[in-house]
Amino acid sequence: MVDIEKIEKRTVQSFYDDGLTEIAAGLIFLLIGGYFFLQLGTTGSTAGSIVSSVFLIVFFAAFFLVNRLLRFFKRRITYPRTGYVAFKKKEMSPKRRVATAVVAGIISAALAVLFRTSPSVQDLFPAVNGLLFAVAALLFAHRVGVIRFYALSAASAIIGVGLAAAGFGDLKGLSLFYLLFGAALFITGLAALIVYLRRNPRPEGGSQGGPDAR
Amino acid sequence: MPADMHGLAELDRLIHEPARLALTAILSVVDSADFLYLQRETGLTKGNLSSHLAKLEEAGYVAIEKTYRGRIPLTLVRLTDKGAAAYKAYRARFKRFLEKP
Numbered sequence: 205m206v207d208i209e210k211i212e213k214r215t216v217q218s219f220y221d222d223g224l225t226e227i228a229a230g231l232i233f234l235l236i237g238g239y240f241f242l243q244l245g246t247t248g249s250t251a252g253s254i255v256s257s258v259f260l261i262v263f264f265a266a267f268f269l270v271n272r273l274l275r276f277f278k279r280r281i282t283y284p285r286t287g288y289v290a291f292k293k294k295e296m297s298p299k300r301r302v303a304t305a306v307v308a309g310i311i312s313a314a315l316a317v318l319f320r321t322s323p324s325v326q327d328l329f330p331a332v333n334g335l336l337f338a339v340a341a342l343l344f345a346h347r348v349g350v351i352r353f354y355a356l357s358a359a360s361a362i363i364g365v366g367l368a369a370a371g372f373g374d375l376k377g378l379s380l381f382y383l384l385f386g387a388a389l390f391i392t393g394l395a396a397l398i399v400y401l402r403r404n405p406r407p408e409g410g411s412q413g414g415p416d417a418r
Numbered sequence: 419m420p421a422d423m424h425g426l427a428e429l430d431r432l433i434h435e436p437a438r439l440a441l442t443a444i445l446s447v448v449d450s451a452d453f454l455y456l457q458r459e460t461g462l463t464k465g466n467l468s469s470h471l472a473k474l475e476e477a478g479y480v481a482i483e484k485t486y487r488g489r490i491p492l493t494l495v496r497l498t499d500k501g502a503a504a505y506k507a508y509r510a511r512f513k514r515f516l517e518k519p
Binding site for chain 2: 208212216218286289290292293
């Protein structure tokens with residue numbers, strides 16, 4: 205008998221077979237980690253204030269560039285080997301959107317109050333980030349059913365808590381967390397890509413490349 | 419016919435065929451997919467896949483767009499609204515049947 209739910213889940217999982225999403229996410233984390241590291245080295249100087257004022261620009265530019273790269277490599281590597289697939293863009297229901305905003309607001313407010321009232325809490329920056337990303341990765345792993353995302357969730361928690369326990373707090377700890385977790389994402393993505401390429405050699409003349417192919 | 423068999427008898431036979439069920443299940447979670455992707459995911463031969471897609475297209479369940487990118491043929495398949503509604507109804511009915519004690 206055909207297991208419908210298994211097929212639906214497998215279809216969603218197929219998007220992550222090539223590891224390119226993790227490589228892209230890893231690059232974003234590495235860029236943010238590098239940015240924090242740069243900020244750390246320029247604290248107090250004019251360059252430092254310029255660096256800290258362009259955080260949002262750096263973040264969105266990194267996101268935009270990496271997203272373009274991901275699409276480019278999907279066209280070059282994935283679609284010719286295992287075919288083109290475009291997933292539906294899920295529209296969040298208004299109820300869910302409000303619930304997400306409320307939860308995010310409560311977490312942000314609680315953290316802001318905590319960091320203001322007790323400056324020593326800044327030593328926990330990497331631990332807080334590590335645990336937040338661990339929860340996010342865990343929920344994502346549960347939704348898509350890709351085993352290596354569970355490992356990444358554990359890695360995030362271990363790196364974050366480990367750095368805080370080792371005395372790397374504040375901006376230094378934060379930059380180390382983003383660099384290490386970014387490297388973990390990049391390495392697992394690369395390993396998945398190597399396995400994918402070995403399992404799926406490019407078929408001769410079978411390249412379709414998707415509708416955006418040039 | 420026993421009452422609990424009625425639900426099964428009412429299943430959409432076009433979708434109920436295993437290969438077409440796999441195809442509609444895949445297409446239900448994607449916006450569109452090309453021929454190569456569907457072939458790899460279902461394990462069907464080119465001929466079989468074409469034949470099943472033609473039946474689904476004939477019923478208005480899928481839309482097939484044949485185009486070219488350079489010299490390379492590109493066949494894009496997507497589930498139509500009619501196909502999505504039929505699959506949703508099939509899925510719900512089949513699930514109800516399986517859950518009956």
